[in-house]
Amino acid sequence: MTVTRLDPDAIRVLRELEDDRSSVRLRAALAVGTTPDPRFVGKLIERCAVEPEFFVRDMLTWALTRHPVSVALPAVVREVRSERAQARSQALHTLSKIGDPQAWPAISWALLSDADDEVARSAWRAAVVLVPEGEKSALAGALARQLGRGGRQTQLSLSRALVELGEVIEPSLRAATTAPDPRVRAHALATGRLLREPDTGFESAIEEAKRVVALGGSGQEG
Incomplete structure (x- = not known):
């Protein structure tokens, strides 16, 4: 200029x-x-x-x-x-x-x-x-690979992004609930709860998910 x-x-x-x-x-x-x-x-x-x-x-x-x-x-x-x-x-x-x-x-x-x-x-x-409609599943998988990352604000941002994609994220979340890292499992469980219960606060969702993981549960409904 x-x-x-x-x-x-x-x-x-x-x-x-x-x-x-x-x-x-x-x-x-x-x-x-x-x-x-x-x-x-x-x-x-x-x-x-x-x-x-x-x-x-x-x-x-x-x-x-x-x-x-x-x-x-x-x-x-x-x-x-x-x-x-x-x-x-x-x-x-x-x-x-x-x-x-x-x-x-x-x-x-x-x-x-x-x-x-x-x-x-x-x-x-x-x-x-x-994201185009046809790319949402691939994006869900890419975002799910970031589960467990960072502090609460970073995790909240990721959960919000995933929830915004809708039900297409469910297979990626299910896979993440069996990850070796307990932080990843807890974050996946909390995100799944936010998807099912949008009015749930992230803080309570993540704390409940951490308790489930600590007790050895997957939090997944059979």
Whole structure:
């Protein structure tokens, strides 16, 4: 992007996107989204990779969704391959908000199993939004291979993603209940309960599942 080709107002907004004050950056992102201009897409993506404030990042994503898919989508898809974890995570979050199925091929196994929990969580959320109907079983299997991973928030995110896929996840969950790792078994049982009883809280579901596993049960109805 060549700043000298932009009008003074555009140059000012670009500078404000990098201001030290988060309130100024937020206002600038809102301005870009209110009056979309394809020349800003590159800067919005660049800021997503480094912006420290959650609310500003979310406004940057909103601004990207306000631009034509033909302009924003290819640029965001490229960003999921960034070496910077925040760039990958925010790009995936943006893909889930754009919601265009053309982005599905960008959701790779590498992203679904990314070593960074925030990237993986964003990939799970994006995957369940973008997955074609015929790919849901394969995605369920891929997500089930992450069962038992991380702390409560990471596990909750994975359970929510799996439940979003619906009954197609049941074979993968059944297989996971026989896994050698008790964390995997408990997480699978808790996710199954959330699928059957959506009003159940994750905390109670996981604690009950851990008790079942500790007692040597599978929790599966015969």
